[in-house]
Amino acid sequence: xxxxxxxxxxxxxxxxxxxxxxxxxxxxxxxxxxxxxxxxxxxxxxxxxxxxxxxxxxxxxxxxxxxxxxxxxxxxxxxxxxxxxxxxxxxxxxxxxxxxxxxxxxxxxxxxxxxxxxxxxxxxxxxxxxxxxxxxxxxxxxxxxxxxxxxxxxxxxxxxxxxxxxxxxxxxxxxxxxxxxxxxxxxxxxxxxxxxxxxxxxxxxxxxxxxxxxxxxxxxxxxxxxxxxxxxxxxxxxxxxxxxxxxxxxxxxxxxxxxxxxxxxxxxxxxxxxxxxxxxxxxxxxxxxxxxxxxxxxxxxxxxxxxxxxxxxxxxxxxxxxxxxxxxxxxxxxxxxxxxxxxxxxxxxx
Amino acid sequence: xxxxxxxxxxxxxxxxxxxxxxxxxxxxxxxxxxxxxxxxxxxxxxxxxxxxxxxxxxxxxxxxxxxxxxxxxxxxxxxxxxxxxxxxxxxxxxx
Numbered sequence: 268x269x270x271x272x273x274x275x276x277x278x279x280x281x282x283x284x285x286x287x288x289x290x291x292x293x294x295x296x297x298x299x300x301x302x303x304x305x306x307x308x309x310x311x312x313x314x315x316x317x318x319x320x321x322x323x324x325x326x327x328x329x330x331x332x333x334x335x336x337x338x339x340x341x342x343x344x345x346x347x348x349x350x351x352x353x354x355x356x357x358x359x360x361x362x363x364x365x366x367x368x369x370x371x372x373x374x375x376x377x378x379x380x381x382x383x384x385x386x387x388x389x390x391x392x393x394x395x396x397x398x399x400x401x402x403x404x405x406x407x408x409x410x411x412x413x414x415x416x417x418x419x420x421x422x423x424x425x426x427x428x429x430x431x432x433x434x435x436x437x438x439x440x441x442x443x444x445x446x447x448x449x450x451x452x453x454x455x456x457x458x459x460x461x462x463x464x465x466x467x468x469x470x471x472x473x474x475x476x477x478x479x480x481x482x483x484x485x486x487x488x489x490x491x492x493x494x495x496x497x498x499x500x501x502x503x504x505x506x507x508x509x510x511x512x513x514x515x516x517x518x519x520x521x522x523x524x525x526x527x528x529x530x531x532x533x534x535x536x537x538x539x540x541x542x543x544x545x546x547x548x549x550x551x552x553x554x555x556x557x558x559x560x561x562x563x564x565x566x567x568x569x570x571x572x573x574x575x576x577x578x579x580x581x582x583x584x585x586x587x588x589x590x591x592x593x594x595x596x597x598x599x600x601x602x603x604x605x606x607x608x609x610x611x612x613x614x615x616x617x
Numbered sequence: 618x619x620x621x622x623x624x625x626x627x628x629x630x631x632x633x634x635x636x637x638x639x640x641x642x643x644x645x646x647x648x649x650x651x652x653x654x655x656x657x658x659x660x661x662x663x664x665x666x667x668x669x670x671x672x673x674x675x676x677x678x679x680x681x682x683x684x685x686x687x688x689x690x691x692x693x694x695x696x697x698x699x700x701x702x703x704x705x706x707x708x709x710x711x712x
Contacts, residue, residue: 303711304685306647308646308647308648308651314646315645315646315647318645318646318672318674319645319646321672321673327673327674327676327677328677330646330674331674331677331678331681332646332647332650332674332678332681335647335650335678335681335682335685336677336681338681338682338684338685338686339680339681339682339684339685341685342684342685343685343711344685344686344687344711344712345682345685345686345712346654346712347647347650347651347654348651349647349648349651
């Protein structure tokens, strides 16, 4: 497709690398439109976290960047953008609230479409597209939400959803003849059958499992920790590092001011080591032990409790007393403690 | 850092030298790719960029990024407990 001037039409799209965004891009490539994909790194992607932990034996394909994989399959350039601090601020203060977990889906879409629009203004482009499907997600993909997102992004008429186009009013790219509406789709709802058929038709075989979900913000366990963090910390002071730590280990809140994170395996131990300098850390001595990090300033009885919990998850959990080192900076205490009883743990678990 | 031998099946030719090198050791995905894209914008077409990384999955991501942008992936080698990946900037690449 070309504009009246004869130049090729260029579309800027949000590409997560999931099936829907891949198909949306392919639908436009099929029409001869130049497509540039924007892939946001939000800091909440499960693949990226698996990669940071790099557990032995983990299949590297489960850790690859799906946006880049989609770009390679479609032969379209992908711009990877770091969503940064502004994204975190939005996640902590979403204007349109959270979904069932900690997912601010409407604000997230608005943030990313704004980003794509900024990219289009800077680098050129004629319209924005996404892989959104009407009725697929309860919070952000019903008709009212789709209209709201478009309006709030200030690009009314220039936001195309190729997969659900037949259920939506014609956009400017369709009215101007840049995009052939008859070759777009009328997909709606949660079933992925039509998407699977399209992927088969277009020979797209290597994509992540549909609706598998790869965002921590929509994860039940992460959401509990996220909201606990928001409930116990001034929201504007929460840093990226604190969000990263919510993804790792077992979390226990011991008091309004003290929370601990206990590593679950060697990979998490190694990961948490990077953060051990931020406050108190605990480790059972001369045995296999998790690294435990404390957030807040535990007093002496609380440090003994943390040592007991650390001992519980050490290889000496069946011993009557375990020696645990509690460290903060150059300070080290040696504590002899009994491993805490499992029945006591549940009251603190987040 | 660990990698199976077959992950290095696209080996960089012996004696290949880079015009520019960036060190992304210790940086998590997708920062090395972001740094690569930035560096490619600063070098001339035909130049070779070397990217050093200790992230084994970059051996999948970098060739994918090259296929999407049109730059040429020349392969990788291991040295000093890191991967050294080589990319040649293409004339008229898409990014």
